[in-house]
Amino acid sequence: MSYFRITLVRSAIGLPRRTTDVLKALGLKKRMATVFHAVSPSVAGQIMKVKELVEVREVDKRLTKQEVRLERKPDPGYYVEKYSGAEYKENRTA
Amino acid sequence: MMFKPSSPLFSGLLWKIPWRISAPQKARQRKRLRAVDRVVDTVSAALARNGQTAKPVTRWFNEMPREEEMLPKDKYTIFDKKEKKYRKGIHKLPKWTRVSQRVNPPGF
Numbered sequence: 001m002s003y004f005r006i007t008l009v010r011s012a013i014g015l016p017r018r019t020t021d022v023l024k025a026l027g028l029k030k031r032m033a034t035v036f037h038a039v040s041p042s043v044a045g046q047i048m049k050v051k052e053l054v055e056v057r058e059v060d061k062r063l064t065k066q067e068v069r070l071e072r073k074p075d076p077g078y079y080v081e082k083y084s085g086a087e088y089k090e091n092r093t094a
Numbered sequence: 095m096m097f098k099p100s101s102p103l104f105s106g107l108l109w110k111i112p113w114r115i116s117a118p119q120k121a122r123q124r125k126r127l128r129a130v131d132r133v134v135d136t137v138s139a140a141l142a143r144n145g146q147t148a149k150p151v152t153r154w155f156n157e158m159p160r161e162e163e164m165l166p167k168d169k170y171t172i173f174d175k176k177e178k179k180y181r182k183g184i185h186k187l188p189k190w191t192r193v194s195q196r197v198n199p200p201g202f
Contacts, residue, residue: 002140002143002144004137004140010191010192012192014189015189015192015193039140039141039143039144039146040144040146041141041146041147041148041149042148044137044138044140044141044146044148044150044151045148045149045150047133047137048134048137048148048150048151048154049150051130051133051134051137051194052126052129052130052192052193052194053192054133055129055133056133056136056137057136058136058139058140058143
């Protein structure tokens with residue numbers, strides 16, 4: 001089972017009402033919003049209606065909103081040190 | 095002198111679309127054409143992997159040229175019956191950065 005990962009990159013402001021409605025049906029409410037839909041001809045038809053506005057990738061599993069957000073999280077630039085004992089135990093089990 | 099009198103500044107609301115499309119505009123137009131090609135390719139590949147087809151996708155492949163197959167004439171100009179040589183810049187098309195305009199009437 002694969003999924004379409006659809007991201008709205010261009011807004012539909014000023015475009016025909018139908019275009020906005022298709023975006024709404026796909027669940028895309030604002031720019032840079034990402035939704036996941038199972039690969040099917042009907043979803044493909046919807047994507048074709050708004051192909052100029054979206055970016056599409058085929059992925060194996062759908063991510064939650066939180067996971068999509070985490071992808072954009074920058075590297076904090078630091079890490080928290082641990083006691084040598086805890087690190088040793090972690091390395092033993094891994 | 096700070097104020098340079100020109101028609102848009104002198105008389106209320108006057109926006110002018112230049113006659114010619116600029117080189118960076120053309121480059122971005124090509125980029126957008128390729129982006130649309132990429133979306134359609136992704137969708138058709140995903141469907142093919144599932145053994146499915148969709149009418150709009152097959153129709154697109156039958157009727158529409160890809161960016162690299164298009165003539166510069168078709169990339170940057172569109173047919174207009176009111177123009178002298180039946181052609182005007184694609185940047186005169188309303189919402190031209192968000193609509194697909196690839197083919198023209200046969201013979202033009």
